[in-house]
Amino acid sequence: MSIWNPWHGCHKISPGCANCYVYRRDESIGKDASVVTKTGDYDLPRKKNRQGAYKLTPEDGIVFTCMTSDFFLEDADAWRQDCWDMIRERQDLQFHIITKRIDRFAQCIPPDWGDGWAHVTISSTCEDQERADHRLPIFLNLPIRHREIISEPMLGELHIEPYLATGQIEHVVCGGESGEHARRCDFRWIQEVRRQCIRCGVPFTFRQTGAVFVKDGKVYHIERRLQHAQAKKSGYSYVPGMGTADAIRYVLPERGALSARLRQSEFRSRFHLSAQDRAYLAEKGLDTVRRHAKDFVASRLSAENPKNDGRQTPMRGHPVFVAQHATACCCRGCLEKWHHIPAGKILTAHEQAYIVDVLMDWITEDAGK
Ligand code: SF4
Numbered sequence: 001m002s003i004w005n006p007w008h009g010c011h012k013i014s015p016g017c018a019n020c021y022v023y024r025r026d027e028s029i030g031k032d033a034s035v036v037t038k039t040g041d042y043d044l045p046r047k048k049n050r051q052g053a054y055k056l057t058p059e060d061g062i063v064f065t066c067m068t069s070d071f072f073l074e075d076a077d078a079w080r081q082d083c084w085d086m087i088r089e090r091q092d093l094q095f096h097i098i099t100k101r102i103d104r105f106a107q108c109i110p111p112d113w114g115d116g117w118a119h120v121t122i123s124s125t126c127e128d129q130e131r132a133d134h135r136l137p138i139f140l141n142l143p144i145r146h147r148e149i150i151s152e153p154m155l156g157e158l159h160i161e162p163y164l165a166t167g168q169i170e171h172v173v174c175g176g177e178s179g180e181h182a183r184r185c186d187f188r189w190i191q192e193v194r195r196q197c198i199r200c201g202v203p204f205t206f207r208q209t210g211a212v213f214v215k216d217g218k219v220y221h222i223e224r225r226l227q228h229a230q231a232k233k234s235g236y237s238y239v240p241g242m243g244t245a246d247a248i249r250y251v252l253p254e255r256g257a258l259s260a261r262l263r264q265s266e267f268r269s270r271f272h273l274s275a276q277d278r279a280y281l282a283e284k285g286l287d288t289v290r291r292h293a294k295d296f297v298a299s300r301l302s303a304e305n306p307k308n309d310g311r312q313t314p315m316r317g318h319p320v321f322v323a324q325h326a327t328a329c330c331c332r333g334c335l336e337k338w339h340h341i342p343a344g345k346i347l348t349a350h351e352q353a354y355i356v357d358v359l360m361d362w363i364t365e366d367a368g369k
């Protein structure tokens, strides 16, 4: 991957720009980022070495274009056609252009653009719902061969499923904001967009947590060097190549590791079978209780959006209910958090069987105590 910055400097036009890193970096060296100038690398794609070979030859062919400005900025109108000429010349590369000015795209394309160039990917950013609803309808109506949505910094909950359902979006990237004045990013927003992507079969990348990350209502301040690593470690990105069910099977936790984690939870480890539960178990036997577990999972958890989700499991009254709370199989939110099974989708037979196994493991173990 290489970066080509033909010009430098930009103007803030959108809430996502508030803490723009171009501005931050320039300020730190006493430079005015609102002055737009060509860089020394302006014609990098056509530069050659003494042997006559191109200098810009990243191994993977990917060139992130115009990362210290916006490719569709007014100030660059006089230079852009020349840049398109360079891009046209380098069909051996894949150019990625990220913009907050998708509304200027139509007036900025070269005359021979046609229905888009195959070696150019355009990413429209949308940091909040308002920007999404303004930009994405425009984006989807433009002649573009490869489209991507980037929500980074993500500033609120996003509902973009109708846009994803068009089948025209190849990838969605979400992430928090970095820097000293970073705004918070809530993990629920990330989860929500991921669910929408899974439903539409669109690849999803959780790129970075940002500096102020909210998870389960708790605020975490995350060091710069860990912001990408932690997002990656979360295993939260999604690749539909595997098929939704396979992707989910792929991330189901190993049951031994899961019960170790559950034991560490003060809340989960508090649950135990009562005297009545034990009497019930003795009377009915494990096979009958397993059948009940299967029924409960199917009727209360397996729908795409189960009724009263979050409150569908009583705290007592059946050994399986207690096991559900003890193992975080009580609702779809807990299943997603602890077992990586995305909410908002029907549970596969495989997932249901896994949950029943987890419940019966716990019941057998607790009954033996
Ligand atoms: S469009 Fe991008 S580069 Fe320009 S000010 Fe906004 S965040 Fe910065």
Ligand SMILES: [Zn+2]
Residues within 6 Å of the ligand: 310, 328, 329, 330, 331, 332, 333, 334, 335
């Ligand atoms: Zn729950």
